[in-house]
Amino acid sequence: MLFFKLLLKNRQALIGLAILSIFILSALFAPLLAPHDPKRRVGGIHQPPSAEHILGTTRLGRDIYSQVLHAGRISIAVGLAAGLITTIIAVVTGLSAGYFGGRIDDVITFCTNVILVIPQLPLLIVLAAFIGQVSPFLIAMIIGFTSWAWGSRVIRSQTMALRQKEFIHSAELMGEASWRIITVELLPNLISIIGSGFIGAVIYSIMTQATLEFIGLGDPSSVSWGTMLYHAQTSSAMWVGAWWDILVPCVAISLFGAGLALLNFAVDEIANPKLRANSAMRRWKKMQKQIARESQA
Amino acid sequence: MRFFLRRLSFYLVALIVAASINFFLPRIMPGDPLQIMFGQQMARMTPETVDALRATYGFTDEPLIQQYFQYLGSVARWDLGLSVREFPKPVSEILREGLIWTVVLVGSSTLIAFTLGSFLGLLASWFRGSWYDSIATPLSLVMQSIPSVVICLTALFIFALGLGWFPTGYGYDPQLDPGWNLEFISSVAHHAVLPVLTLVVFQMAAFMIPMRANMINLLGEDYITMGRAKGLSSSRVLFQYGARNALLPSVTTLAMALGFVVGGSFITEVVFNYPGIGYIMFQAILSRDYPLIQGHMLIFTMVMLIANLIADLLYVILDPRVRTGSGDA
Amino acid sequence: MSALLEVKNLCVDYITDQGSVRAANNVSFSIQPGEVFGLAGESGCGKSTVAFAVPRLHNPPALISSGEILFEGENILHFNQQQLQAYRWAKVSMVFQSAMNSLNPVLRVEKQFADMLMAHGYESMKACRARTGELLDMVGIHPSRMRDYPHQFSGGMRQRIVIAIALALRPKLMIMDEPTTALDVVVQREILQQINDLQRELGFSVLFITHDLSLMAEFADRLGVMYAGQLVEVRPSQELLRQPIHPYSHGLTQSFPSIRGPIQKLTGIPGNPLDLTKVPDGCRFAERCFKATDLCREQEPQLIPHATGHVACHHPISIAQQEMSHE
Numbered sequence A: 001m002l003f004f005k006l007l008l009k010n011r012q013a014l015i016g017l018a019i020l021s022i023f024i025l026s027a028l029f030a031p032l033l034a035p036h037d038p039k040r041r042v043g044g045i046h047q048p049p050s051a052e053h054i055l056g057t058t059r060l061g062r063d064i065y066s067q068v069l070h071a072g073r074i075s076i077a078v079g080l081a082a083g084l085i086t087t088i089i090a091v092v093t094g095l096s097a098g099y100f101g102g103r104i105d106d107v108i109t110f111c112t113n114v115i116l117v118i119p120q121l122p123l124l125i126v127l128a129a130f131i132g133q134v135s136p137f138l139i140a141m142i143i144g145f146t147s148w149a150w151g152s153r154v155i156r157s158q159t160m161a162l163r164q165k166e167f168i169h170s171a172e173l174m175g176e177a178s179w180r181i182i183t184v185e186l187l188p189n190l191i192s193i194i195g196s197g198f199i200g201a202v203i204y205s206i207m208t209q210a211t212l213e214f215i216g217l218g219d220p221s222s223v224s225w226g227t228m229l230y231h232a233q234t235s236s237a238m239w240v241g242a243w244w245d246i247l248v249p250c251v252a253i254s255l256f257g258a259g260l261a262l263l264n265f266a267v268d269e270i271a272n273p274k275l276r277a278n279s280a281m282r283r284w285k286k287m288q289k290q291i292a293r294e295s296q297a
Numbered sequence B: 001m002r003f004f005l006r007r008l009s010f011y012l013v014a015l016i017v018a019a020s021i022n023f024f025l026p027r028i029m030p031g032d033p034l035q036i037m038f039g040q041q042m043a044r045m046t047p048e049t050v051d052a053l054r055a056t057y058g059f060t061d062e063p064l065i066q067q068y069f070q071y072l073g074s075v076a077r078w079d080l081g082l083s084v085r086e087f088p089k090p091v092s093e094i095l096r097e098g099l100i101w102t103v104v105l106v107g108s109s110t111l112i113a114f115t116l117g118s119f120l121g122l123l124a125s126w127f128r129g130s131w132y133d134s135i136a137t138p139l140s141l142v143m144q145s146i147p148s149v150v151i152c153l154t155a156l157f158i159f160a161l162g163l164g165w166f167p168t169g170y171g172y173d174p175q176l177d178p179g180w181n182l183e184f185i186s187s188v189a190h191h192a193v194l195p196v197l198t199l200v201v202f203q204m205a206a207f208m209i210p211m212r213a214n215m216i217n218l219l220g221e222d223y224i225t226m227g228r229a230k231g232l233s234s235s236r237v238l239f240q241y242g243a244r245n246a247l248l249p250s251v252t253t254l255a256m257a258l259g260f261v262v263g264g265s266f267i268t269e270v271v272f273n274y275p276g277i278g279y280i281m282f283q284a285i286l287s288r289d290y291p292l293i294q295g296h297m298l299i300f301t302m303v304m305l306i307a308n309l310i311a312d313l314l315y316v317i318l319d320p321r322v323r324t325g326s327g328d329a
Numbered sequence C: 001m002s003a004l005l006e007v008k009n010l011c012v013d014y015i016t017d018q019g020s021v022r023a024a025n026n027v028s029f030s031i032q033p034g035e036v037f038g039l040a041g042e043s044g045c046g047k048s049t050v051a052f053a054v055p056r057l058h059n060p061p062a063l064i065s066s067g068e069i070l071f072e073g074e075n076i077l078h079f080n081q082q083q084l085q086a087y088r089w090a091k092v093s094m095v096f097q098s099a100m101n102s103l104n105p106v107l108r109v110e111k112q113f114a115d116m117l118m119a120h121g122y123e124s125m126k127a128c129r130a131r132t133g134e135l136l137d138m139v140g141i142h143p144s145r146m147r148d149y150p151h152q153f154s155g156g157m158r159q160r161i162v163i164a165i166a167l168a169l170r171p172k173l174m175i176m177d178e179p180t181t182a183l184d185v186v187v188q189r190e191i192l193q194q195i196n197d198l199q200r201e202l203g204f205s206v207l208f209i210t211h212d213l214s215l216m217a218e219f220a221d222r223l224g225v226m227y228a229g230q231l232v233e234v235r236p237s238q239e240l241l242r243q244p245i246h247p248y249s250h251g252l253t254q255s256f257p258s259i260r261g262p263i264q265k266l267t268g269i270p271g272n273p274l275d276l277t278k279v280p281d282g283c284r285f286a287e288r289c290f291k292a293t294d295l296c297r298e299q300e301p302q303l304i305p306h307a308t309g310h311v312a313c314h315h316p317i318s319i320a321q322q323e324m325s326h327e
């Protein structure tokens, strides 16, 4: 609870949360907020922003404002789903490796190391290319199942550090079951790492989804920020001067990513008070200056 | 030495894993793997070329395990099959032509991002809590969470299309003949500015943030305090006592970050039509040139492994505790 | 004789999110040339905080909020960066609490001598090497090893290297903050013996901090006892340890077994160290003191001259009483 109190006192966290809530709410209520069907021709070709189409139209005469709202639903959903899968696998593997050690650790560590040296995007591309045009659901799955290695490694090393601690030893001596030690003693201490890992995974998944769709590996009939970029690029929007067609999905992805990044920054600061550049630091500076001034006088 | 042998054998295994993915993917997909991979082009091939492809990929009637070793053997000989799109050019040859561009692009941008990012992180830790720190640090994180597609498109739109400062694409002026002359080299440099800069922006936070965190943790270490107590100047302490030690973890990140850079460079090449292997890959995706796509993953895995090896070497050079063996670190 | 170091009413605060914590409050003491001054007290009472103030080594969030630190009559709190750099190590050197970690792991030992020597006027690497060899020899390490890295030495050797570095510029004062806690008892003895000999030979002053009172008895000329950021008793060490006047010092001496004498029962001190965020109006020790009265709880005792030194207590234990109980 203290954690949430600190979070609400943190400026970066507040900005981040505000951005995220706007996006999530507008995605949830997209059908109500969007004036048009995102997949239907409702205006002229590449119309600049106007009263009727406040963010302009695409090459196919679709309303960009309606598209970006609907696209948010898919992009955010894919990000959350892939982030969740990534985090769950990372936690399970990282915790088991760190807690049980020995053989289990050897096997898991070996796997994570191998995955870490195989470059992510080329691997994803090979997978996506063989599957064909990949639906958002499949994108979430393949991102989720290939991106957990880094998180797993971090959680493993933290678990190993915690294992040395007194309270884990005493729980073991008291004969507590391993699953109880893991869930009751270890997990709560890993919450901030898992949390910031999850946020990072969501950022990464949204970015990766956009990349895969941009290069044409996604399903072009679905409406997401990535496919919006794809259509804008293939219709040479930038070259014919239809900057709004490119700008809108760019801004949407960037803002959402920025919101997540700010939130993550705040979580990290709260978890590592040492890294904080906080009010105490400013107070220290002020007092130091004042003392210097007085001693001069 | 034992350390390096261990690492080398690990890298070998990683390469085999990557090759195995290539081997099994077409086979677990429904349908005839040869059909999946070569599709319509099969009709245009002579029986001999089809046989050559079968041999490379091990698509024979032999048991799976034998096919598998056949494929591994081809990879070991760096025989990655023939491209479908530019049939019958070998994949390895196509990739070799693109590799130099990508290596220069990724190498120079990583070097710049590493130097600049580490330095900025160092400053942020030293001036912790100043306005610089409280703006630069979150800002770099925000930049890092913007997909490279967005960064590249924005840069292209503003600096190439809008302001016209830089060319909109390709690696050099196509009217020039490649050669070691000033005109050509300056054309290459001019064309590289935007791609390199976007990659630098994309990567910088990956070095800046850990550097700041490491430094802040280090500033509490006794040997840093001792450095100050010895009457050394702040910059001395900052660089010789702080930075060098804080850089150690960054070196490991360097190799790891490369995996992400590879992704970023891929998009950069696509957006700027830069003639590296990323762009070649993009073309391969458009025409579903599977041998080329697969070769791409293998070659990037190789690049990653080599980068990791370099990082290992660098670590050994920077940290005497690894070099002289008997360390407690 | 004028004092080498005079600390007057030193206050050091830690500025945290939860507010300021005063870890050293009105600390005053002085050290004479050639004297070994000890500082004792429970963990967290502020010994290191005081020690770090002398060469002005505090990092944020620590802040020297008031007081004076006079070294040879000059207030070092007014020094600018250059003066400070020249003063550090040349006048005051320091051996840290975890000296194991006070050598930079990625620099050769020779380099860690040289950067300091060069910062203080040595010009050639050759001169630095010569001096380094001399110093290593002095602490019993073969000069040929100066090109090794710190991790190639044992803990005790590393500590000796740090001491050699600390001696390099013939400082007038050496601060030792628990210089041997990380070492095993035998090595600890050896090193202290060495420091002792060097101190006799070279005549520098020492500000010596340790948990171990029996070490103090052998090593320190005078002893200051700290409790919750304040000095509560300052007297010649032998006397203080034999006949502590302040109830806290008394408890402290009872908590430690004497190495030479017969084993006494360790009575210790009941209760826990004071939480510095909740400082009472009266005596800080009242909560745990067996002699506490209402006066103690209302009025804070001041550090005033008493017997052969200074004591801050409303009801000091009389020496006569103790002598009776000893018989």
Ligand SMILES: Nc1ncnc2c1ncn2[C@@H]1O[C@H](COP(=O)(O)OP(=O)(O)OP(=O)(O)O)[C@@H](O)[C@H]1O
Pocket (backbone or CB within 6 Å): C014, C016, C021, C023, C041, C042, C043, C044, C045, C046, C047, C048, C049, C050, C061, C062, C097, C276
């Ligand atoms: N960075 C910090 N932030 C806040 N409080 C601190 C900080 N460092 C020290 N303190 C507080 O200052 C007090 C004095 O600490 P100090 O390190 O001087 O104790 P010490 O007497 O040297 O203890 P020890 O014998 O364990 O070394 C402690 O109560 C501690 O809680």
Ligand code: SF4
Pocket (backbone or CB within 6 Å): C246, C247, C248, C283, C284, C285, C286, C287, C289, C290, C291, C292, C293, C296, C301, C312, C313, C314, C315, C316
């Ligand atoms: S002043 Fe009172 S409470 Fe404090 S130490 Fe002396 S006798 Fe004890």
Ligand SMILES: [Mg+2]
Pocket (backbone or CB within 6 Å): C047, C048, C049, C097, C177
């Ligand atoms: Mg201490």
